[in-house]
Amino acid sequence: MPSPKSPPDYDVAIIGGGSAGYAAAQTATRANLKTAIIDGAQELGGLCILRGCMPTKALLYATEVLHLARRGQTWGLQPHKTQFDFNAVMARKDAVIREFAEFRQQQLTSGPFDLFRASARFLDPLTVQLDSGQQIRAAHFIIATGSIISKPPLPNLALTGYLTSDDALRLKGLPPSLIVLGGGPVAVEFAQFFARLDVRVTMIQRSEHILKSFDTDAAEALESALRREGIELHTNTRLVDASMHGALKQISFDQAGKRFTVEADEILLALGREPNLAGLNLNAAGIRVEQGRIPTDAQARTTAPNIYAAGDCTNPYEFVHLATTQGEIAAHNIAFPHSPRLIDYRLLLSVVFTEPQLASVGLTEKQARALGRNYLTASYPFNDHGKSIIMNSLDGSVKLLADPITGEILGGACTGPIAGDLIHEIVVAMAARLTAHQLAALPHFHPTLAEIWTYPAEELANNIPLLSSSS
Numbered sequence: 408m409p410s411p412k413s414p415p416d417y418d419v420a421i422i423g424g425g426s427a428g429y430a431a432a433q434t435a436t437r438a439n440l441k442t443a444i445i446d447g448a449q450e451l452g453g454l455c456i457l458r459g460c461m462p463t464k465a466l467l468y469a470t471e472v473l474h475l476a477r478r479g480q481t482w483g484l485q486p487h488k489t490q491f492d493f494n495a496v497m498a499r500k501d502a503v504i505r506e507f508a509e510f511r512q513q514q515l516t517s518g519p520f521d522l523f524r525a526s527a528r529f530l531d532p533l534t535v536q537l538d539s540g541q542q543i544r545a546a547h548f549i550i551a552t553g554s555i556i557s558k559p560p561l562p563n564l565a566l567t568g569y570l571t572s573d574d575a576l577r578l579k580g581l582p583p584s585l586i587v588l589g590g591g592p593v594a595v596e597f598a599q600f601f602a603r604l605d606v607r608v609t610m611i612q613r614s615e616h617i618l619k620s621f622d623t624d625a626a627e628a629l630e631s632a633l634r635r636e637g638i639e640l641h642t643n644t645r646l647v648d649a650s651m652h653g654a655l656k657q658i659s660f661d662q663a664g665k666r667f668t669v670e671a672d673e674i675l676l677a678l679g680r681e682p683n684l685a686g687l688n689l690n691a692a693g694i695r696v697e698q699g700r701i702p703t704d705a706q707a708r709t710t711a712p713n714i715y716a717a718g719d720c721t722n723p724y725e726f727v728h729l730a731t732t733q734g735e736i737a738a739h740n741i742a743f744p745h746s747p748r749l750i751d752y753r754l755l756l757s758v759v760f761t762e763p764q765l766a767s768v769g770l771t772e773k774q775a776r777a778l779g780r781n782y783l784t785a786s787y788p789f790n791d792h793g794k795s796i797i798m799n800s801l802d803g804s805v806k807l808l809a810d811p812i813t814g815e816i817l818g819g820a821c822t823g824p825i826a827g828d829l830i831h832e833i834v835v836a837m838a839a840r841l842t843a844h845q846l847a848a849l850p851h852f853h854p855t856l857a858e859i860w861t862y863p864a865e866e867l868a869n870n871i872p873l874l875s876s877s878s
């Protein structure tokens with residue numbers, strides 16, 4: 408056991424080897440820092456690969472293909488009644504995930520750092536105790552312990568039983584009917600997935616619209632699509648209770664002053680996640696926790712001078728691109744404290760992988776209004792665009808926000824086919840601080856989905872007098 412004065416074993420020890428922790432380790436070792444990763448998971452790989460982004464997107468793609476095949480007549484095709492085999496759908500997802508996980512496990516076990524398979528808790532700002540009994544001392548720590556599923560809000564849900572997103576990814580058979588609690592990305596993605604597999608889905612969302620971080624026009628486009636696919640969607644509700652009715656599970660909720668009860672074979676709890684901080688003993692390290700999160704500054708520093716945090720344990724946004732950026736920035740700033748990098752939230756991206764997909768970067772109209780930021784906006788619908796008409800992908804639109812004086816693009820939103828891919832044109836435009844005029848003047852091949860951006864860009868350019876410096 409090291410004495411309190413013994414030199415640190417490592418320049419940096421990273422607690423958690425998910426997206427944030429692994430990205431931090433890569434940056435730290437490239438900067439020649441002596442690095443350790445500590446991860447207490449039974450299976451290495453992190454949330455994104457094992458139970459988050461990758462398995463859900465593998466499943467959603469399967470039902471997208473199914474949905475397309477079932478609508479083959481639109482293009483003059485005459486497919487036989489398209490069937491599916493749920494176990495085969497899950498098996499393909501498992502095979503794809505196994506490959507991603509094995510690759511990450513190999514990266515973790517053979518990387519240029521030491522890996523400790525144990526859970527860590529702080530003894531002081533320079534020392535952690537592992538549950539294997541070992542103590543590790545490091546000059547710096549990066550906490551990247553991720554998030555856990557929030558506790559259910561209705562005590563009786565423990566009696567009725569419910570599925571979490573983890574359980575839904577392990578199902579061996581489909582429930583005939585399902586109540587989805589929540590209206591965030593995980594809720595809407597699973598709701599559409601199950602509905603497309605002929606499960607009768609009821610969604611209950613507290614806010615006036617689903618996906619409340621997006622603008623209302625985007626949420627409404629998805630709400631209509633979900634309702635058109637047979638999902639019963641209740642918004643503006645307050646959950647009241649959960650109970651059993653024979654073999655069925657019931658949820659009662661209030662809406663517009665009335666009490667309603669819905670029932671189904673299963674309930675999917677998709678009301679959100681919270682930082683995974685239990686057991687870290689953050690007090691001993693001098694780290695302040697605010698509203699259940701580890702607050703960090705733009706350099707990814709916590710309130711303890713030698714300790715940084717990255718990923719879901721600190722973020723209000725549970726996105727992998729942000730987790731990896733924070734991990735990289737934390738490690739960079741430990742290695743190069745005199746030339747620190749800052750996290751730039753200007754280019755924060757958000758994508759939901761339903762059909763239509765929703766995507767945004769930069770300011771939404773809601774955010775611009777809340778900030779009192781002057782902006783001009785223009786949008787264009789997919790139901791009037793050549794390529795999307797060919798594809799019969801008619802839901803949604805693209806929207807740009809621009810500065811009314813300079814024309815600089817402040818934000819972009821896309822609700823429609825492959826929105827999660829299309830939005831990256833606006834990421835690049837915003838990173839280069841392009842104006843709407845410059846975006847409109849860029850070549851766009853015809854007929855493509857991407858050329859739809861030129862319409863709102865041209866409209867904005869026509870409405871914003873050209874400054875000589877921004878031409």
Ligand SMILES: Cc1cc2nc3c(=O)[nH]c(=O)nc-3n(C[C@H](O)[C@H](O)[C@H](O)COP(=O)(O)OP(=O)(O)OC[C@H]3O[C@@H](n4cnc5c(N)ncnc54)[C@H](O)[C@@H]3O)c2cc1C
Nearest residue numbers: 423425426427447448453454455459527553718719725727
């Ligand atoms: C269903 C679902 C779908 C999602 N889809 C997307 C998507 O499409 N796109 C997107 O960007 N994001 C998506 N997310 C969110 C994304 O998965 C997370 O933002 C991201 O994986 C967080 O990475 P992380 O490194 O912070 O945490 P994690 O990957 O969870 O890693 C944390 C690690 O810390 C370890 N750990 C915890 N405590 C300790 C301790 N005390 N000691 C040692 N080790 C510890 C854990 O074992 C774990 O391996 C999704 C999430 C869910 C649940």
